Amino acid sequence: MPIAADGARRAGGAGAAAAPTLAATGLSKRFGGVVALRRADLALYPGEVHALLGANGAGKSTLVKLLAGIEQPDDGTIEVGGAAMRFASPHVALAAGIATVHQELSLFPSLSVAENILIGQEPLRGGHWIDAAAMRERARVLLAMLGATDIDPDATVGDLPLAQAQLVEIAKALSTDPRVLILDEPTSALSIAEVEHLITVIERLRDRGTAIVLISHRLGEIERLADRVSILRSGEKVGEFPPGDFSRDRALALMLGEAWQERQTARPAEAFAGRADDTILHVSGLTLAPHFADIGFDLRRGEVLGLAGLEGQGQKEFLFALFGLFRRGLEGVIEIGGRRLLPRRPRDAIAAGIALIPDDRKTLGGFLGLSIAENIAITVLGSLRRRLLISRRAEADLVDDHIRRLGIKCASRAVPLGSLSGGNQQKVVVAKWLARREPVYVFCDPTRGVDAGARGELFGVIRELAAQGTAVLFYSTDISEFSLLCNRVLVFREGRVAGSLEGASITEQNILDLSFHEAAHEAA
Template sequence: MQKFSPHSNSASNHASAEEGEAPLLRMRGISKAFAGIPALRDVDLDLYEGQVHALLGQNGAGKSTLISIMSGALQASSGVMELAGQEVSFASPSEALASGVVAVYQELSLLPDMTVAENLFLGIEPGHGPLISRTQMRTKAREILDTLGATDIDPGTVVGDLNIANQQLVEISKALTRQARVVILDEPSAVLGSQELDLLYAMVRRLTAGGIAVVYITHRLDEVQEIADVVTVMRDGRKVLDEARSEVSKTEMISAMVGREVLLDAPPKWQVGVSRAQDGPTLSVQNVVLPGMAGEALNFEVQSGEIVGIAGLTGSGRSRILRLLAGLEPPLSGKVNLGQTVLNLRTPRSAIAQGIVLVPEDRKRLGLILNQSVISNTVLSILSRISRLGFISRSSSRGRTQEMVDRLSIKIASMNQEVRYLSGGNQQKVVIARCIGTNPKLLLLDEPLRGVDIGAKSEIVDIVGQIAEQGTAVIVVSSEIEDVLALTNRILVVRDGCIVRELIGDEATETMVLQYSSVRQS
């Protein structure tokens, strides 16, 4: 265990943990494995009353697993947890709740059709026996909302009618109704705009002022400096840094998150400047503003045969740029050209007709018809081309599928196999096969390497490279910086819906991407 001395927080004037005071929550040697694959290895963590404990780490570092164990949603494979000196092990979230450990997740756990008061007191409704007291519920709800400074939320409002920031306030208020002693906030800022952040900070300070220990998960390092007392960084399931916030710099946090300077075994397949077929039109995005993102307009170009990565944190607008180009989200202003043509991106259908296809993030739901065959899925987008008089030609659909199976080396038992039986990587290849069957001019890839094993990853990287080589412009978005870097070394870093930096060539490193996406540049 690394030792740190808890410092009193200048931001919140509460009685901070003194030297030697026992931690409120103490985790020792926590490990967890899923199907034999370790997600957490021997993690120690101490939370103190009245302190904000920032938990940092890249996706897959083990943060979520750790807080799930803390809050009873998962059980540790080994290790002990003590709450106020008592050994505890939570079999379910309700047991953790009963002990005062509350997790506030990114996807809010509120019922949109019920009122604020009902949501706050669900499961612990005031009243007698089988009856609840609605008056008491309203009064108590009012009190709690006031404590947190949410004076303009009416307890009688239906939650679904509140904006996302207010819903989050309700969610945190809900933690307070549970007599929380430990509140875990899972990326609370991901859904908030910059103005709403101040409200969130104020609320977190009120929580700690009341002696609550707060675990604060975020990717934004500015926030850590603003709000945290202690910083823990996780990587590959291990705790790699645990210090008082005043003792660590942003650079130290970033290098702890990244771990090593060079994560990739090989440089990206597609380097800027490598010559390739460029007879296709260039995509140019001019002065486009995303709805709800008040910032600088987007301006960028992608040449035919080029692969461009877009990186940013959750909520930065990285996926929305793809959605916009795919016609799923009409732009507020600006125009998008492909060569000389001005694109009409009002609907997905028009985007597809103009040669733009999207490989969606959630392939099982949006990219594939799981219980249909490899053939059906592969030819789904080109049915009109392989049909005659409204009848699908079986031989040409088999031919097209065989061609794709060979070209992308998709591993299947037979072309009639249902795609749900394929591995993640092969499923992804089928989606790509369907998309490139239409000979797109612009291919949009959202999380193309998610849930795909290492071997298939490098194959997909090769495939995308070949597609680009044939003159298709490619844009790739991923929450895993490593995945973007495997595909390209021209990366647009987005933050709050704006491109904050273009990283090209040697500049395109994990550290640089992290730095520009997680630290506000002034």
């Protein structure tokens, strides 16, 4: 049962308190001459999921940082349980009962899972020595709450895949039994099954009276979980949806400052004629044990071919193998433009004409400490060389052209990549490879953690590439994206192609049917 329109606690939860757990009033924050947040109000009630929606740069991250004690407001107040608070540090916010799960993980890769989850809260034996057995058991209980029973508390975090590391980060937040839990894109790296279990955990915490802030760009999750939704744009709160009144169209119009454009969800243009001689990438019997086996297809110029299925069925490993990220064990046939290739390193794939836009832009996609210009130009330095030196004028022209083309929001080309929002960082990673004009582009979950506006712009880039005759391989953990972009989809299950879909048959239901059941369609 949703909360009442005046913000009172939902009747179905524990207790019936109408007072907010946390109330933020008139929060403002400036960074130099840029106003990141302007007079924002937010009230969080016990047993409520309050969603924050907004495009990149809308102020969501700034608001979260103020609530988490990472930054301090220039103006405004924060009250917890009716008492005014000043969060001088994340430690102070955590002590007040506010735990935050950031989209970018804050784990120590060299420590174990249990050490990360209970860092600073280690159980002691005899008052002096860390009780390793008790710590492992506590970590195991917290992971079990998330359905992550397959994660070993003794495993080194740096060895975990991104999805499991995300669950460790959430378990770490739950270890403090918070009054307020802030979740920033918690499902962006999770499989469908893991998302379902996390939703169950969120609902359970809500029923226990925890106030939850949810940031997600997956509107289906917002519709399913949120009791109230606040919309931010350009640093201001521009609207709030009371319970039962959420509308995707109105939310997107508020987020973007204009009506949602039909072209952003239009189906892609059909691929080029599709003749056999248009094939640019041929794959046959490609196998990498234990990740995938006997994968085969032809990819034609101007075609967007999706690799769908549940998380962990071999799609990502296949794309990474195609880009040469596995040095050993790859077998089968790959031909690009009629030339054979079995890449053992990324240099081999790049030389053959393959560009990869990875899902983890922080570690695989870009160099956070380098400028936007250096990140975009790094793949084409040879073409920018004039005699022995790089032409800074040629570099600037190239970079500025791509900044305009992709609508990258930045103060200048000289600012570090790490200073940009997630969506703009992703655009820079895309621009880096667009500069090379390769015949085959591989997009591996490119919209993970990206807002609706930037997502539409990235879709536009993919459609533009296809219209120019470029061949595109596309993978996403959001199965709704396949019907918006792809001419054809191969559905992976247990490392093999369970079936293929084309045109109007590319639907979420058909993808899920092939993901869970025996193939009903002949694989391509």
